[in-house]
Amino acid sequence: MNTATPSLGVVMLCHTALDRAAQVARFWLKAGCAVALHIDSAVPQAQVTALQAELGAHPLLRMAPRLRCDWGSWNIVAASQSGAELLLREFDSIGHVLLCSGSCLPLRPAADLVTHLNANEGTDFIESVAVDHADWITGGLSRERFTLYFPFSWRKQRWLFDRAVDLQRRFHISREIPRPLEPHMGSQWWCLSRATLDAILTHPKRKRFERYFKGCWIPDESYFQTLVRLHGRRIESHSLTLVKFDRNGRPNLFYDDHLQLLRRSDCYLARKIWPQADKLYQFFLTDQARKMPPVPPEPAKIDRYFELAERQRTEGRAGLYMQSRFPPDDSGQAVTAGPYSVFSGFDQLFRNFDYWLGQVTGNRAHGHLYAPERANFHGGAEVWHGAISNSAALRDYNPRMFLTNLIWATRGERQCFSITARDHVPPDLMWFMAKDSNAQISLVSGCFLLPLFRGEYKPDDVLAHVAWLQKREQHMLSVLQSRWVRADVRVWTLAEFLNAPESNLQSVAAKIAPDASIASQGLPNMQSLDGLEDFLRALRNKGLPPVLLRDFEGRTGVR
Amino acid sequence: MGLKTQFKLRARRQAKLMRALRKSLELRARVNRTDRIRPDDILCFTTLRNEYLRLPYFLDYYRQQGVAHFLMVDNGSDDGTTDYLEAQRDVSLWTTRASYKASCFGVDWLNHLQWRYGAEHWCLVADVDEFLLYPYADTRPLHALTDWLDSQGRKSFSAMLLDMYPKGPIASQPYREGQNPFEIARWFDAANYSIKRNPLMNNLWIQGGVRQRLFMADAPEQAPALNKVPLVRWSRKYAYVSSSHMVLPRGLNRVYDESGGEQASGVLLHAKFLDTIMAKAGEELQRCEHYAESREYRAYDLTLREGQNLWCEQSTEYINWRQLEILGLMSKGDWA
Missing domain, CATH: 3.90.550 (Spore Coat Polysaccharide Biosynthesis Protein SpsA; Chain A)
Structure with missing residues (x-):
């Protein structure tokens, strides 16, 4: 040029x-x-x-x-x-x-x-x-840019600017746009x-x-x-x-x-x-x-x-809690980073349930993550992904972040774990999971008695202990059956579950791995319930209020 | 928030500033080059003691990021730190032999220096073992970040403390002068952090990492705080309350988003766990000049002397800032 x-x-x-x-x-x-x-x-x-x-x-x-x-x-x-x-x-x-x-x-x-x-x-x-x-x-204004008066600076006098706009809107003030613009x-x-x-x-x-x-x-x-x-x-x-x-x-x-x-x-x-x-x-x-x-x-x-x-x-990354993202539960976003499954009662009913679950779904299922002694990670590991420790004290210091950290650190791998009435699951954590659409919670009620029945541990005061467990399970149930629940919740009584254990287990497993077939693995090994009725009767005769045992009466007759 | 709380916090801030003024009497200027500070310079404020070995890398790291001047308080070094710093042309140095503890672990001294020299500057408060990592740190200087924060109207920037550690016994990999400490301490805990909100000061209280996992497992609530607001566009009205964990007015602590989004944030890589800590732990136990009766150092002394490994099989090896961002330890926010 x-x-x-x-x-x-x-x-x-x-x-x-x-x-x-x-x-x-x-x-x-x-x-x-x-x-x-x-x-x-x-x-x-x-x-x-x-x-x-x-x-x-x-x-x-x-x-x-x-x-x-x-x-x-x-x-x-x-x-x-x-x-x-x-x-x-x-x-x-x-x-x-x-x-x-x-x-x-x-x-x-x-x-x-x-x-x-x-x-x-x-x-x-x-x-x-x-x-x-x-x-x-x-910035909000479109046609009004052309029809209102703007005596104040938007950058430097924002408050006056906004008031002036409000005032003109109220009194329907409108400048004429010169023809033919x-x-x-x-x-x-x-x-x-x-x-x-x-x-x-x-x-x-x-x-x-x-x-x-x-x-x-x-x-x-x-x-x-x-x-x-x-x-x-x-x-x-x-x-x-x-x-x-x-x-x-x-x-x-x-x-x-x-x-x-x-x-x-x-x-x-x-x-x-x-x-x-x-x-x-x-x-x-x-x-x-x-x-x-x-x-x-x-x-x-x-x-x-x-x-x-x-x-x-x-929007940020759902389920992440960190120094510059800390949303409340009602922010409208998922509160955890991915789907996870919580089981209650299954491992008390079936031997090696977590192993069986892992085999059927192809996941590494944990034991009781909130057990009083320690977090029972898969395979007894002392630390899990993200260097999350199995120490009960560290977990109980912030039980909720223990969960959200775990789900975040294992993105892409579904976490499965068990809880039961005696575990350290505080009420707010229970609510947190129940309201979380990522959670799948399956509970067979009454199973918390089975370890006692089998004599796996002997509390000093059996009656008080049973009453305490019963109360905690009732709370779990009341949360899981409330109208705020967004999790995928299935609750059975022991009797209901035992009516069709195979199809019930299949329906639970299918949600974790859609093509999981329990036919190839068979049912997990169920523990014997012989004598449970006598055990319950003995409890009642020792002075446990019958009202607490009412739920169990019909259930044990199955076997 | 009630008026009463507002007045209380205001009184606390002013008391903190008065205290800083009083404590400034303990400082003796060894060399004052603050007349070289230009209006847009980013300044770094540090308290230290016997850090001769670590200083060369520390200074170079921040010089490369674009820090223009270092304002340092030497709390009674006797290993040549003082002379070394005096010879650096971008360092202004004050010395004191007064109690570190009585000066709120150096906060009062630094509050004063920031009040005097930091106003209207972006000020970074970092110990000699803390290395700021921010989004795009590999391609953009610190000025790019502060310019962007300015354009967003933000006055403070969050950078959580991330404890780094070596694999194997600490004593087996000695640190050499000028060496990048993260060649040795290149492991960290990725996702074991506990966060609680502190409604009074508006900040998040973060604990966890290797220190809580190993040293504080029996008393998790006593684990050291990891939340920090080390980069602030300073004003004479501001005051740090405890280390750089909290600053007043408390609006500056609101460095996190509460509607689900992410604000931009960085990480302070913490090179505490090098072999140098062994000597330090012994000395600090003698001096009892650290937080809560030097509880931390007692724990280090006990466990590290036995050659305990801080590393576990779930430790993560450090690669770069993008890795930390993917892990969710820091965030780009909307800084594109």
């Missing part, structure tokens, strides 16, 4: 990191594009002088009159207007004007952009969305054709429109976007500049490690670049990019990258 007849003019709005802005300006100048630099009037004169000295006098470089450009203020539009006017006036050959900021970085060689624009003469590249359909707006909005970074810009800047009603837009909220996202609809002949409603906003409406920064990501963009520029991202500036502003084999554009990949980050911030 001939330096005397640039076909592209670039208006750069700069307010920080002037050295980077200078670097980018040189990039455009070297490629034969005209550049109008606008430097915020808040920048100290010394820095501006240094910048000018660095750039030197260049036939294609112009300095636009300096204004103070606060966020969302009219002056941003005014600076763009004056920069564009300056370029159009001084260089007759310019066909397009590109608006970018000092922290925008070109992603492709300037010649590519110039070629693209030359091939699309008269086309305006500007994101311009009818305001009634713009669903990407963050149709409010449109979009990214503030555009590339417009000479014809369209001329038409906008020389329109007879320009003063009237300006007065109107000065009262709108964030006019830099709507002034050109609305007016282009009046004059543009061909509009490509897609910005040439890649900007990814976070949920607070601030542009995400790009760093050195985004290099490969940015190479996949289909845009010509990206914003915002972290000023110290040396590698990015080095790569995209030299001819380094051309030396590497080109990669096919995959803008969806970039979108996905930032969507994932957003989701991690808003």
Whole structure:
């Protein structure tokens, strides 16, 4: 391209990191594009002088009159207007004007952009969305941006800003939108054709429109976007500049490690670049990019990258409790990281139940994780995944996090374990599991008596012990049968279970491993219940209130 | 939160600041280069004693991350630490022989230095065996993080203490000067942490890891706190309450999300369990200058002397920050 007849003019709005802005300006100048630099009037004169000295006098470089450009203020539009006017006036050959900021970085060689624009003469590249359909707006206001008054700053006087909006809504205050404007909005970074810009800047009603837009909220996202609809002949409603906003409406920064990501963009520029991202500036502003084999554009990949980050911030990883994520139970998300199965009574009824369960489902089933003595991990391990200790004291210090840690640390492997009435399962943990949709809880009531019946241990005061166990099981049952339950709960009495042990076990196992077949393993070895009736009678005759044993009376008659 | 609590906490913060001022009389400036601090510099504050061996790596680690100046209090070193630090051009050094314990384990001294030199700066409080790891630490300097925190309007950054340990008896792998301690202590406990909310100070109280698993199994509630807020955009109104575990005003402790999302957070890799701890445990037992009657050091002394292995078969070997993020020990949050 001939330096005397640039076909592209670039208006750069700069307010920080002037050295980077200078670097980018040189990039455009070297490629034969005209550049109008606008430097915020808040920048100290010394820095501006240094910048000018660095750039030197260049036939294609112009300095636009300096204004103070606060966020969302009219002056941003005014600076763009004056920069564009300056370029159009001084260089007759310019066909397009590109608006970018000092922290925008070109992603492709300037010649590519110039070629693209030359091939699309008269086309305006500007994101311009009818305001009634713009669903990407963050900050709440859409059409009201154009119909309310905004005397207060949103950034600095948020409270007054909100009250002013409320007040106007209540009194149905509405400004008139000058005809024939149709409010449109979009990214503030555009590339417009000479014809369209001329038409906008020389329109007879320009003063009237300006007065109107000065009262709108964030006019830099709507002034050109609305007016282009009046004059543009061909509009490509897609910005040439890649900007990814976070949920607070601030542009995400790009760093050195985004290099490969940015190479996949289909845009010509990206914003915002972290000023110290040396590698990015080095790569995209030299001819380094051309030396590497080109990669096919995959803008969806970039979108996905930032969507994932957003989701991690808003939803996080379910079941994780850590220093920067600590949701309450009612946050609406799963409270554990994955499905798990809790059994009660089975191992008292069947010999080596955990071994059998492991064989049938292909899992490593634990014993009683909340046993008073220790956490009985699979195979008697002293520590389990994540270095979780089997110490009862450590477990009982925070029983709930013992569970959530275990489920988190073993993601991908379903945990199965047993509990019983004498275990250290506090009421809040019982509630926690019952309300957890990841939990599968299967309970055969009354089995807590079986170890006593078999004489596996002998408490000093049998009666008190049985009463205590009974009470604890009743509590478990009341929790599991409450209307708050979200877990997958199955409760049988001993008699009910024994009516069809095979199909009951099958139904439980199928939920853990859908293709589990207990036919191949057979039933686990059931313990003998002979004499249970006599044992119960003896208990009653020793003075245990009959009401406690009522449930067992019918059940033992099965055998 | 009642007005009464607010006033109580305010009084506590002011008392803490007054105390820091009083305790500052104990500090003697050995070399003060704080006039070199520029407005955007990230500062590091440290109290230490006899750390000559560990200092070279510590200073280099943080210099590489972009810490511009170190403000250090030397509490009576006699192993050449003082002279070594004095010779470093980015270190300002104060010395004192006063009681570490009576200064709330160094908090008062550092509160004063932060009040005096830290205002409006991003300040990092780290002991010589604590190494900050944040998301993207391998590709982005610390300034990238603080710039981003600024843009998010956040004034504090959480980094949980992660105790690292070697495999095998501690004494069998001696630490050399300048060596990366995590070449030796490269194992950690991945998921045995207990978290409770402290409603008064708004912080999470985290305990667990190898210290609770091995040394405090009989008294888990006494295990040391692991929650830390070591990186704060400092103001003269702020004060750390106990080490960098808690800071006032308590809004700064709200570094976690309570609606299910994740805030960005890092980890302080803790290189405590090197062979150097043996000498330290003996000395600290003599001085009784540590928290709760040096209970911790007594436990270390007892168990480590017998050559106990801190490592267990479920220990995890450290790879990088991305591993810790996947394990859920830290989080990128929405920093993309």
